[in-house]
Amino acid sequence: MMQFPSKLIADAVASFSKLPGIGEKTALRLVLHLLKQDKDQVSSFSSAIERMRNEIKFCSTCHNVSDEQICTICVDTRRDQSKICIVENIRDIIAIENTGVYNGLYHVLGGIISPVDGIGPDQLNIASLMSRIEQGACKELIMALNPTMEGDTTIFYITKLSKDKNISITSISRGIAFGGELEYTDDLTLARSFSGRLPYENYLSN
Amino acid sequence: MMQFPSKLIADAVASFSKLPGIGEKTALRLVLHLLKQDKDQVSSFSSAIERMRNEIKFCSTCHNVSDEQICTICVDTRRDQSKICIVENIRDIIAIENTGVYNGLYHVLGGIISPVDGIGPDQLNIASLMSRIEQGACKELIMALNPTMEGDTTIFYITKLSKDKNISITSISRGIAFGGELEYTDDLTLARSFSGRLPYENYLSN
Structure with missing residues (x-):
């Protein structure tokens, strides 16, 4: 722990240090930056x-x-x-909205099924999804979850619940990222990019 | 500019983005982190x-x-x-205090002389330093400024002012940093580490 010449500074640094990815030195840099700003600006920051x-x-x-x-x-x-x-969280909505390619609605699960972390379907916003589906307007569920084991488990679970609901279920495609290098792509992704291969015309229109 | 689903989020992201080294994506991550915390915690952060x-x-x-x-x-x-x-700024005091090797007093200049940036001696806390020296208790001024042209100019200026004050002026040593590699050290530093070389015994006791 660093020592600070002022408790006010120490408290502010401690507050910033609690944020993810911000260590004590960065926190101090941010605090000393704010110290140089007008009181009004700092006040509008905190409010x-x-x-x-x-x-x-x-x-x-x-x-x-x-x-x-x-x-x-x-x-x-x-x-x-x-x-x-x-989607898993709000950040995903913001990312998708910023691409401008999607014009439908969303549903934030608030997490994904992860038995290791003790997160089951009941902790997620799945019941409310099902009642939205019951209302009948939805014809397609697009799964935009991270390509992990937990993501796949969650897709599998929702797919099972949605059976007999007369709804098509799709997933955003997974494969080698634009600009990515085949050589450095992990086995699972590479394998999937084969099993998910598209006729060339479809690939172009993608 | 990213689009956000809420003006409250957008405002908070904009506030964080103004901090040095924090881009919009990092700002969003911090904001969404705070969103998950208790209201009390966020309130104590901002206060x-x-x-x-x-x-x-x-x-x-x-x-x-x-x-x-x-x-x-x-x-x-x-x-x-x-x-x-x-020292140039408060951050330097904190860094020196955290080494635990120094037990004297400090004087924060609030910058260094930099004609390019329009910073002359009058913008710095030099007059107040001189009146501290006049009081007579100080016998040594230790210059702990960054080893730049501006740092050297500032040292030179203060040294000139302190002439005839019966005070010794020293500078923290400059050279190759601990763990640094000679091969990758810039010319000026390498040259200085030669001109500032110490007898082996002094070096060991350093």
């Missing part, structure tokens, strides 16, 4: 964070973060109501 | 930062950060009052 935590809501339909009871995506009737994209 | 900025003082003697009018170092009579270590 933006506190307001975010206190006033944020979660969409009662898809569990996305939202400023209102229903999020801007669910409320947007121009979006394709027949597609629901299943 | 630690705001209090730090609003309540911090600068020591009227050495310009170190302080919770009081005089900092804990200046107020400590067990410290060697005959030595003042000149």
Whole structure:
């Protein structure tokens, strides 16, 4: 532990150090940066964070973060109501939205099934997904989960629950990332990129 | 610019992104981390930062950060009052204090002389250093400035001002860092490590 000449500094450094990926030295650099800013700026920094935590809501339909009871995506009737994209967390929604390729709805699971971590289906937003499916508008569930064992288990579980619901289930494709090198790709990914191979015309239109 | 599903999130991300070395993606990761914490924790995070900025003082003697009018170092009579270590900023004091090798006082210049950046002696805490020297307790000024052209200019300037004050001026030694490789050391450092060479016995006791 570093020693600081001021308890105020020490407290601020300790607060920053609790954030993921921020060590004590980085925390100190951030604190001394803020120390050089106007009081107003620092005040708006800290209030933006506190307001975010206190006033944020979660969409009662898809569990996305939202400023209102229903999020801007669910409320947007121009979006394709027949597609629901299943994601693990909010960060995934933001990433997909920023590609601009998807115009359907989302459903945030809040995690993935992971027996090792003691996370079963009951801890995830799966019941609410099923009741959305019951409502009948959804024709396709697009699984956009990370390509891990846990992701696959979760897809398998939801697929089983959705049987007889007259709904098609797809997954985003997995393979070698754009710009990636075949030589350095792990076995599982390489194997999948073979079993998931596409006719050349489809590949081009992708 | 990324798009966010909530203005509250967008504001918090924008606030974090203003910090040095924190890009938008990292900012989002920090914000979503805070979103998962208890409201109390987030509130104590934001108040630690705001209090730090609003309540911090600068020591009227050495310009170190302080919770009081005089900092804990200046107020400590067990410290060697005959030595003042000149540093550029507060971060340097923290670094030196954490080595535990120095038991004298400090003086924070608040920068170094840099004509290119328009920083002259008048923008630095040099007048207050001179009046500390006038008081007569200080017998040695230890220059702990970065080994740059600006650092050297600053040392030269202060040395000139302190002439006839009956005070010895030293500089922390410069050379190849512990664990550093001679082969990859720049010319200037290597040259200095020759001109600053020590008899072996002195080197060992260093």
